[in-house]
Amino acid sequence: MDYFPLFVKLKNQPCLVVGAGEVAARKIEVLGKAGARITVIAEQLGPSVAALQSALNLTLIQKRFSADDVLGMRLVISATNNRATNELVAAAAENHRIPVNVVDNPDLCSFIFPAIVDRSPLIAAISSGGASPVLARILRAKIESLIPAAYGRLAQFAEEFRLLVKQRIKQPSQRRIFWENMLHGHVAELVFTGKIQEAELELKSQLLLAEQATTKGEVYLIGAGPGDPDLLTFRALRLMQQADVIVYDRLVSDGILEMARRDAEKIYVGKQRSNHSLPQESINELLANLALSGKRVARLKGGDPFIFGRGGEEIETLMQQGIPFQVVPGITAASGCATYAGIPLTHRDHAQSCTFVTGHLKDGSINLNWKQLAAPNQTIVIYMGLVGLYTICQALIEHGCPPDHPIAIIQQGTTQNQRVITGTLTDMPRLAEQADIKPPTLIIVGTVVSLHEKLHWFQSGQPPHS
Template sequence: MSVDAAPAHRLFPLFADLRDRTVLVVGGGVVATRKVEALLGTGARIVVGAPVLDATLAGWAAQGRIEHRAGAFTPDWLDDAWLAIAATDDADVNRAVAEAGERRRVWVNVVDDMALARVHLPARIERGPVQVAISSGGGAPMLARLLRERIETSLDESVGALATFLTRHRHRIRARWPDAAARRRAFETLLSGPLPSLLRRRRHIEAERHFDAVLAPDSPHAAAGSVALVGAGPGDPGLLTLRALRVLNEADVVLHDRLVSDDVLQLARRDAERIEVGKQANGRSTAQDKINALLVEHARAGKRVVRLKGGDPFVFGRGGEELEVLRAAGIGYEVVPGITAATACAAYAGIPLTHRDHAQSLRLVTAHAKDSLDTLDWPALAQGRQTLAVYMGVAMLDTLRERLLAHGRAPTTPFALVENGTRATQRVVIGTLADLPDTARLHAVCSPALLILGEVAGLARSLHWFGARPLNCHNATLSQAA
């Protein structure tokens, strides 16, 4: 017969105002220092009791930021304390502090002793006046820290500025909407509109003007739409920036390229509308004018729109063109950079784009159509000791080879074709310029693939680390020795 254990009691979360109140920290070492550091901004009178203090605590005492009570702990140290922290490496001393606090009705935290502690200090996230506290009840502090790290990535630094702004105008908000329900709707309008983005971009005057407009008696309180151009990187969702992740979590509509990976799309808000607007050579494509119209249409409907582009929106992503359209339409926007294909594919293939011995410059080139090839400076591209990263060039490899050779690039120049870079299906095909198109056809290389040409491409043989080993013209993976 089994008997279920009694359910553990839950802790009551509480934020304490410690201004001008005494907090006693018993201990003078590293742990005590960490606890004192967390208390320094609270306005508390911090008293540290210990025979000696470490260098950091001693420095704070010399500056007058804390008081030092020298000697061994005695219960009278708690006489004027509101909170005490036992942070020594002596279990008997920690127990004495806890027992003395119990008799005096002083809350005591005993570091790493769940049984003795009567108050627990949570893992904290701070964004200005905003604090998020996480507690595991004292039983699993490492779990609380892990959760703190995960939540921290989703809270933009501008949250603190937003909280400060709303606090400063709290009286105006309450006066404008004395009814609680109406005030709640007004807050939803403010928080879903451009105010957070304006504060994040440090557009404080515009933020004040927007706030004044929302508070105006004749304001319809309609949330203004906006567009974020977001770089999705080459496919691995782990390469997204924190800002990109936050914007995706806030999106109402996501207009995404065909090459944006499903793993990245899964990070968008679950109920966001997803619209594919990709372009594909010799296939179904969405005209740029149509994409522009969709951006304006959804933003004018009050939606938070994310234009999600593979790589970086400002590197062969037509991001500049789209910003010009948004600016002409009077729509607010921001740009979230992404890791462009040249950087990511080269890194995942073990190819340094620059190298003191091989390449002192890097050129990014697009070759998605014959007309674009005609505009390139071929004599400059054919120079040695530089790296060429060619985007969208799979269909033009024969022409690329012939023009580079014709302008003096050595036929023995190494190349690497990185297909589906950073993804589980990544392949790297290597060889020399002379056999570039033949090797690509041998291995049926297809888009998306980035061509890296230059001496550094030869380092893929020895520096590869992700996925299968590179393939060569002999249709076999290179040996381990290679």
């Protein structure tokens, strides 16, 4: 982080703007919105600044800048097109440790202006740290379109009830849940449509209910997809951002975890082949206990929770104990990896069906219906198959697959580290060893693999095309 984000109170604080052209006028307007007491020093006054004088009660001084002008100021902005003056202003402010911004001269600035989404009292500030102001503005436009204009009204409404809610709901975690329900749901809609009195009544009746309610959390069993954070569903993201605790597996990428609520407690229950950090039964218990203590728990699982994910076992325990839960499907590795490798799982000329199997059983053996899997015109996707790769290739050949039948291995699919190697059932064990392929890997068997050469589109090491 090159710049520390901070909101500064400038109401009635003396601020100096050097320069009085169009650029200065825009900065003056922003300072004016924050209620600053603004002095403008410039040799020539532009019409836009002059027009702001009475509305913002500006002190306009027509003269050349001198170093003493910064004395007593809280903030200094230099918006002239004269490099020498800008340097003088920056040096004078620095001498007195006064934050200074020189417009379009990042090297002379001790602070920079963010792009702002203003829904006062709610403000979102976006900065690229000077790297690309245009990118910051594009992001601002996106946020602008996401946040209804009435959000400011909602924030004011929440402020009015803040103290009352604090007095009535003592526990911070319960209070947070209450506010999240209010600000997401019916009350927020009433405020947006201007029905403030109805919103007040609704909030008060919800407050009564919340006071009487016993503390019981819930569990969100969330499919986090195969790795690329962009493949999360909206619902997954929303629930991750409201959860108090995140319980996650080894296959959940750092990029995904970063999208969870910042102050949520994060518990790693990782799982590696033959090296379960926490046995499944303990994970089930952990989820139940966290929820019973009133927490909202996001249980993040790689891919889809119901595909080789043991998600069913986790919710069974919750169900037995009467704990509320919801399940969010995720993009399973087969779908994500095949797509990012440019291998369609079905294709009119190649495969009319697709079967997902696991290449790893509880006791370490592989016990699959080889005869069925070796039949033509289908695609087989094998999860957890790397260790048994040689056995899998041999068994398929023995049961009727041609020795040159295509096979692909995708390592860390959909991520910036994705690797795809293709070959035949005969040479793949050797190729995988030579390429030093490491888990997590997904195996795809079938003639659809031959399409990879033509259809691959995703380059690892750079983000996918948008």
